[in-house]
Amino acid sequence: MTVTPADGFSPAAAFPDPSHDQWQSLVEGVLRRSGKEVTGPAAEEALSTALGDGLTARPLYTSHDASPDPGFPGFAPFTRGSSAMGNTVGGWDVRQRHALTDPARLNEAVLDDLENGVTSLWLAVGGPGGIPVSGLARALDGVHLDLAPLALESGDAFEPAVRELLGLCEARGTAKEAVRGSLGADPLGHAARTGGEPETDAAAHWARRCAREYPGLRALTVDALVYHEAGGSAAEELGLSLATGVAHLRTLTAAGLTVQEACGQLEFRYAATADQFLTVAKLRAARRLWARVAEVCGDASAGAQQQHAVTSSVMMTRRDPWVNMLRTTLACLGAGVGGADSVTVLPFDHALGLPDAFARRIARNTSTILMEESHLARVIDPAGGSWYVERLTDELAAAAWSFFQEVERAGGQAAALRSGMVQERLAATWAARSKDLARRKEPVTGVSEFPDATERPLQREPSPAVRPAGGLPQVRRDEAFEALRARSDRHLAETGSRPKVFLAALGPASVHTARASFAANLFLAGGMEPVHEPASVDASTAAAAFAAGGATAACLCSSDALYAEQAGPVAAALRRGGAAQVLLAGRPGGYAGVDTHVFAGCDVVAVLSSVLDRMGVA
Numbered sequence: 032m033t034v035t036p037a038d039g040f041s042p043a044a045a046f047p048d049p050s051h052d053q054w055q056s057l058v059e060g061v062l063r064r065s066g067k068e069v070t071g072p073a074a075e076e077a078l079s080t081a082l083g084d085g086l087t088a089r090p091l092y093t094s095h096d097a098s099p100d101p102g103f104p105g106f107a108p109f110t111r112g113s114s115a116m117g118n119t120v121g122g123w124d125v126r127q128r129h130a131l132t133d134p135a136r137l138n139e140a141v142l143d144d145l146e147n148g149v150t151s152l153w154l155a156v157g158g159p160g161g162i163p164v165s166g167l168a169r170a171l172d173g174v175h176l177d178l179a180p181l182a183l184e185s186g187d188a189f190e191p192a193v194r195e196l197l198g199l200c201e202a203r204g205t206a207k208e209a210v211r212g213s214l215g216a217d218p219l220g221h222a223a224r225t226g227g228e229p230e231t232d233a234a235a236h237w238a239r240r241c242a243r244e245y246p247g248l249r250a251l252t253v254d255a256l257v258y259h260e261a262g263g264s265a266a267e268e269l270g271l272s273l274a275t276g277v278a279h280l281r282t283l284t285a286a287g288l289t290v291q292e293a294c295g296q297l298e299f300r301y302a303a304t305a306d307q308f309l310t311v312a313k314l315r316a317a318r319r320l321w322a323r324v325a326e327v328c329g330d331a332s333a334g335a336q337q338q339h340a341v342t343s344s345v346m347m348t349r350r351d352p353w354v355n356m357l358r359t360t361l362a363c364l365g366a367g368v369g370g371a372d373s374v375t376v377l378p379f380d381h382a383l384g385l386p387d388a389f390a391r392r393i394a395r396n397t398s399t400i401l402m403e404e405s406h407l408a409r410v411i412d413p414a415g416g417s418w419y420v421e422r423l424t425d426e427l428a429a430a431a432w433s434f435f436q437e438v439e440r441a442g443g444q445a446a447a448l449r450s451g452m453v454q455e456r457l458a459a460t461w462a463a464r465s466k467d468l469a470r471r472k473e474p475v476t477g478v479s480e481f482p483d484a485t486e487r488p489l490q491r492e493p494s495p496a497v498r499p500a501g502g503l504p505q506v507r508r509d510e511a512f513e514a515l516r517a518r519s520d521r522h523l524a525e526t527g528s529r530p531k532v533f534l535a536a537l538g539p540a541s542v543h544t545a546r547a548s549f550a551a552n553l554f555l556a557g558g559m560e561p562v563h564e565p566a567s568v569d570a571s572t573a574a575a576a577f578a579a580g581g582a583t584a585a586c587l588c589s590s591d592a593l594y595a596e597q598a599g600p601v602a603a604a605l606r607r608g609g610a611a612q613v614l615l616a617g618r619p620g621g622y623a624g625v626d627t628h629v630f631a632g633c634d635v636v637a638v639l640s641s642v643l644d645r646m647g648v649a
Contacts, residue, residue: 054091082309082423083464084266084430092418098425101315104411105335108322110315110424112370113335117411122402123366124373126182126339127395130155131385132495134166142173144391148399151180151212153375157188160496164191168199176205180212182252182298182339182373186221189214190233197245211247213298213339219275219444220254223261223453226501229445234279235286238296242288249337250296251279258453259302260345261503262461265313266427270434271453272299273320274444280328294325294333303340303362303371308423310365311414314338316428318370320435339373340366347382348509350516351477352489355379356393363397367407368414374398382507384491454503461506468508469636478509479635482555511636512556515643519558522648530646531582532614534563535573535605537589537597543567546616547588553629554586557639570600574608583646586614586629587622599623612645614638 059074069077078090102108105115127149131137141152154170155161161184162170171181176199185192193214200210216234221227238250255272263271276297283293301317303310318336325334342362347355356379366374376397378390386394401407414420434456441447448454467473474480498505507513523529532554536543551561562580565572577585585605587598594617602613602624615625629638 051091051093058090082306083264083460084427086266086423086426086430088308088419088423092422094418096418096422098418098421101319101412101415101421101424107326107331107334109318109335110322111412111415113318113337113372117370118367118372118408119411122408123371123398124150124180125395125398126151126153126373126375127391128153128155128341128375128377129162130160130494130496132160132162134162134169137162137166137170138172140388140391141170143388144395145174145179147392148395151182151373153182153184155496156183156185156192158186158496160494161185161188164188164195167192167195171199176200176203177209180247182213183215185215186224189216190237193237207244208246210245213249213252214241216251217254219278219448220252220257222445222502223257223448224502225499228449231282235282238283238288238293239286241296242292249298251283252298252300252339253279254300256300256302256341256344257503258457259343260505261454261457262345262464262506263457264460265309266430266434267456267460268301269313269317269320269427269431270438271444272301272317273324273431273435274438274447276321277324277439278444280324290325290328290330291333294330294335298337298339300339300341301371302343302345303366303369303374304343305346305358305361307361307365307368308414308420309427310340310362311369311420312423312427314340314366314369314371315412315414315420315424316431319424319428320431323432338371339375340369340371341375342366342377344377344381345506346508347377347379348475348478348507349382349513350488350509351483351486352379352383354477355381356397359394360397360401364401364407367398367401368412370412380489380491382509383489384493387491457503465511466634469511469634470632471635472632473508475508475512478512479556481552484555484560515557515636515639517558518643518648522558528581529558529560530643530648531560531562531580531584532642533577533580533582533585533605533610534561535577535585535587535601536563536567537569537587537593537601538567540566542593543589546590549631550586550588550614550616550629553635554639554642556635557643559639559642568601569597570604573601573604577605577608577610583610584612584614584642585610586616587625588616591617591620594620594622598625612642614642 055074059070062069062074062077080088082088101110104112104117127144129137129140157164183192214237218229218231218234222229234251241248241250253272253275255268258271259268280293321336322334325331342359346358359376363374363376376394378386378394380386380390438447441452471479519529534547534550536547554561562582565576568576605613612626613624614627614629616629618630619628
């Protein structure tokens with residue numbers, strides 16, 4: 032006999048509901064066994080994770096973690112999606128970015144993409160990193176302009192690029208109502224990138240044209256990537272996108288468009304990171320916030336935000352670039368679950384130069400697998416209802432709105448850029464994050480943690496794109512460690528070997544293995560070769576072993592108990608063997624003869640840079 036709840040019996044009835052206090056008591060016991068004596072709320076705080084923007088991910092969320100009603104998909108405040116059907120009909124739009132200067136090569140690449148899963152194209156046009164405006168027709172040869180939406184990224188070449196594209200559509204007989212995509216006018220984002228003044232007249236002109244003649248085209252892009260790429264946090268990215276969007280609404284309504292028409296001319300572009308929950312919450316919060324803007328402007332129904340999510344370039348690494356495939360998969364998952372209308376997955380070799388055909392294939396197939404095999408698009412807002420996601424969405428929206436208000440009080444987005452307020456805020460955020468990266472509190476797999484000592488670098492054709500001077504900087508998580516590895520590479524090219532550090536392990540393997548492994552991983556992150564031969568040394572053998580290892584620095588690795596007995600004598604022996612500097616894997620303990628300590632949470636970048644300096648590695 033099968034017993035079901037319909038029979039009046041619930042399988043959960045035999046299990047009493049635990050209270051929050053009971054759970055917290057169990058947490059205290061677990062922490063106590065790990066050596067942490069904390070009680071009450073402090074126990075829960077010990078398991079919490081700081082997310083930036085003053086936000087914290089707690090270890091437990093319950094129905095008591097109330098958040099505003101997110102509403103229904105397709106209805107204000109649009110938290111759960113801009114349309115009632117979400118992406119369930121055909122999945123999200125798979126948008127591939129192309130930045131080639133040769134029209135023939137670009138044409139070959141876009142046709143390959145469109146034939147193999149890509150549903151729209153994002154083209155760089157004009158400037159040093161894009162296709163010449165005059166080459167647009169050749170680049171789009173064979174592309175059905177009524178089937179493949181186009182998104183332009185043209186900077187100063189905006190008007191010529193738009194005229195060329197729409198002229199091409201007319202020449203090919205494509206009906207105006209069949210043309211879809213985004214013209215990509217981004218005057219404020221372009222000003223942020225270049226340090227120039229925003230020119231809005233052309234954007235307003237083409238917004239009026241699109242609203243009247245091209246119902247499937249949006250004239251402007253609110254591109255928040257520039258703020259993310261300058262080191263901004265999730266709340267700052269959202270806040271600045273709101274300030275930009277509001278500035279565009281003022282421009283467009285002053286040009287004669289209604290609020291409904293003006294909102295319909297905007298597409299918002301956000302970064303998707305490997306923190307999938309933060310990405311989900313960011314996209315949901317963005318829709319909710321923009322709905323609030325539309326409501327205040329007098330037309331709540333106009334607030335359905337069109338979103339284009341792009342996997343973060345900040346998280347992409349040049350070393351061990353294969354790991355980027357994992358990062359972009361998580362980011363794509365977050366973008367899809369978060370309800371983005373279009374998703375661009377950057378190729379895994381993006382940080383190295385122009386992607387090859389294999390990298391583009393992996394990028395587009397990431398979306399295909401998530402939609403066709405994992406069925407990610409078949410559920411509308413799958414994260415909705417999660418107490419954690421709803422609370423995170425609410426807290427992130429509040430932080431973003433607060434920053435948006437700061438920008439508005441400063442005179443709006445253009446004034447905030449002109450005064451340096453935006454630059455200063457983003458620089459401060461990146462400086463704080465850089466400290467976490469340097470201490471490996473935010474680890475970068477394959478770079479600051481678990482670097483591949485035998486890696487053969489990938490070679491790619493350099494990208495012709497150049498970030499203009501005078502605008503916001505473009506940062507990467509790997510930049511500090513990349514600088515260390517570059518010093519090691521130069522030393523290898525000049526001398527035929529990498530800088531070496533001798534691991535002076537004390538005692539048996541059971542005692543020294545943990546810290547020896549930690550030290551080896553740490554020095555590899557700086558491009559230094561750890562020498563661990565022989566497996567163990569003492570005061571009588573350390574000098575000879577060091578001299579035979581070919582290193583100029585040494586690191587003691589063992590337990591605190593053995594350090595108390597042997598660190599001083601072994602350090603002295605290493606000095607006699609020629610060690611110019613002696614480090615110790617462990618927290619400072621006043622050991623004689625030790626120059627520096629390396630331990631979990633230390634400033635790894637500063638330590639490794641100092642070691643290379645004393646080795647004479649430029």
